[in-house]
Amino acid sequence: MKIAVIGTGYVGLVQGAAFADVNHNVICVDKVEAKIRHLLDFCEGKRNDLPILEPDLPRLVKENYDKKRLRFTTDINEAVKEAKIIFIAVGTPSNEDGSANLTHVRNVAAEIGEAMNYESDAPIYKIIVNKSTVPPMTYKIVHDIISEKTKNEFDVASNPEFLAEGRAVKDCLRPSRIVVGTANAKAASIMEELYAPFKDREVSILFMSNIEAEMVKYSANTYLAAQVSLTNVLANLCREVGADWRNVLEGVKKDVRVGRFVYSGLGFGGSCFPKDVRELIYSMGSHRPGTADLEYVKKIIEQNEAQKGLFLPVMEKYYSGLNGKRFAVWGTTFKPETNDVRESAGMHMIKELLLRGACVSAYDPSGSEQALFALSLDERVKPHLSRLTFVSDMYEALKEAEGVVIAVEWNDFRNPDFEQVKNLLKKPVIFDGKDIISTRQIKELGFDYFGVGRPDILGFSRK
Numbered sequence: 001m002k003i004a005v006i007g008t009g010y011v012g013l014v015q016g017a018a019f020a021d022v023n024h025n026v027i028c029v030d031k032v033e034a035k036i037r038h039l040l041d042f043c044e045g046k047r048n049d050l051p052i053l054e055p056d057l058p059r060l061v062k063e064n065y066d067k068k069r070l071r072f073t074t075d076i077n078e079a080v081k082e083a084k085i086i087f088i089a090v091g092t093p094s095n096e097d098g099s100a101n102l103t104h105v106r107n108v109a110a111e112i113g114e115a116m117n118y119e120s121d122a123p124i125y126k127i128i129v130n131k132s133t134v135p136p137m138t139y140k141i142v143h144d145i146i147s148e149k150t151k152n153e154f155d156v157a158s159n160p161e162f163l164a165e166g167r168a169v170k171d172c173l174r175p176s177r178i179v180v181g182t183a184n185a186k187a188a189s190i191m192e193e194l195y196a197p198f199k200d201r202e203v204s205i206l207f208m209s210n211i212e213a214e215m216v217k218y219s220a221n222t223y224l225a226a227q228v229s230l231t232n233v234l235a236n237l238c239r240e241v242g243a244d245w246r247n248v249l250e251g252v253k254k255d256v257r258v259g260r261f262v263y264s265g266l267g268f269g270g271s272c273f274p275k276d277v278r279e280l281i282y283s284m285g286s287h288r289p290g291t292a293d294l295e296y297v298k299k300i301i302e303q304n305e306a307q308k309g310l311f312l313p314v315m316e317k318y319y320s321g322l323n324g325k326r327f328a329v330w331g332t333t334f335k336p337e338t339n340d341v342r343e344s345a346g347m348h349m350i351k352e353l354l355l356r357g358a359c360v361s362a363y364d365p366s367g368s369e370q371a372l373f374a375l376s377l378d379e380r381v382k383p384h385l386s387r388l389t390f391v392s393d394m395y396e397a398l399k400e401a402e403g404v405v406i407a408v409e410w411n412d413f414r415n416p417d418f419e420q421v422k423n424l425l426k427k428p429v430i431f432d433g434k435d436i437i438s439t440r441q442i443k444e445l446g447f448d449y450f451g452v453g454r455p456d457i458l459g460f461s462r463k
């Protein structure tokens with residue numbers, strides 16, 4: 001089948017390549033010329049990296065490009081003309097008030113509508129599939145915008161994406177489920193044909209209404225975010241009462257009803273959980289004011305914001321102020337195996353340390369470039385950037401630093417050379433934002449240790 005995917009980011013590129021891999025004919029579109037150039041240069045062997053880091057994606061993209069099943073362009077007209085199914089996979093960041101910003105979705109809908117007005121002998125019919133995460137009723141907005149631009153026939157289907165960064169290729173090739181929202185039998189049957197190669201005994205296609213499909217994504221992410229948030233409430237409590245959450249968890253996890261997001265840390269980040277939970281609260285609250293009490297959901301966000309800053313008061317106290325002091329931050333991505341730094345704990349830490357007058361040496365195996373770019377766009381942080389350095393070696397970051405903050409569980413950070421860490425830091429102090437360090441070892445070496453769900457070492461009281 002001929003498919004166009006508009007938006008070639010974390011979702012569009014991976015899903016586009018996955019469709020090509022099952023022999024669909026895919027054309028990926030992005031309005032950012034540099035991104036398309038980057039992708040073409042990669043496919044033609046002129047560079048080794050893709051714009052995003054995702055295990056197995058380089059192979060998937062290259063193989064399908066070579067087989068001429070996957071192409072890239074900035075020309076939406078060409079893509080819409082060729083394709084029967086057009087995916088919208090553009091970003092939907094949160095507005096200042098937390099609601100979903102649909103500017104990109106609206107723009108793409110208008111561009112698709114206009115692009116559908118080409119000369120054709122046969123009647124024109126397209127399915128526009130919304131893959132972006134959007135509030136309920138957005139399918140109607142997309143429908144209305146396209147109707148204003150064209151008289152040709154089309155349907156709008158809602159098809160949320162559930163991939164997780166770091167395992168996106170696996171998730172797209174073997175999805176946990178395929179959700180399709182449409183009221184139209186013809187569109188449903190074409191979508192079934194499109195996804196048939198992904199279907200097997202364990203993977204089913206769930207058909208429902210557009211609104212229900214839109215709500216599945218928000219509901220799933222709110223559940224998952226709530227698990228992280230509750231885990232951290234309990235982990236914080238364990239630390240306070242002198243218990244280690246890891247040991248407590250062993251006893252809790254045996255109950256099969258308890259979920260997977262049960263590891264203590266500095267809260268959730270990334271491009272989905274924070275945004276989707278906020279959008280559920282603020283887009284839907286304004287959609288039908290007063291119909292649902294979302295205070296409980298608001299707490300998830302509040303708890304998470306507080307969790308990201310967990311170490312800041314303790315650091316202020318421990319160092320008698322942070323102004324002028326240097327700290328190392330290991331990790332800027334929101335989790336390992338991605339270069340996505342959106343809303344990560346490491347980024348939060350760097351910003352807050354800079355705003356408190358500290359100097360920061362930061363290291364990340366893959367997210368330094370993205371982090372520096374994002375920080376340079378932050379008006380609050382911009383004036384302080386001269387106190388930030390990114391280094392290309394994790395130990396280099398420790399030189400002259402008062403202590404190190406571990407903000408994400410990259411494997412390199414789990415078991416560093418502790419002797420080297422001790423020798424490089426001014427004083428051996430670890431703020432372990434992921435509870436990944438072997439405390440026995442560092443206790444022997446005389447580190448001061450602050451964790452999330454574990455009691456501090458050396459009996460320092462945070463109060």
Ligand SMILES: NC(=O)c1ccc[n+]([C@@H]2O[C@H](COP(=O)([O-])OP(=O)(O)OC[C@H]3O[C@@H](n4cnc5c(N)ncnc54)[C@H](O)[C@@H]3O)[C@@H](O)[C@H]2O)c1
Pocket residue numbers: 006007008009010011012029030031032035089090091092104107108131132133134161162163164165271272
């Ligand atoms: N990243 C994830 O893990 C993930 C998972 C599931 C769902 N989602 C949702 O999928 C959507 C896309 O997310 P993403 O992370 O891929 O975003 P992204 O920011 O990585 O990519 C979006 C791309 O769309 C392009 N774009 C914007 N306007 C365009 C236009 N008019 N024409 C052509 N291209 C345009 C941008 O240049 C960018 O490359 C969001 O709604 C997100 O919430 C994301």
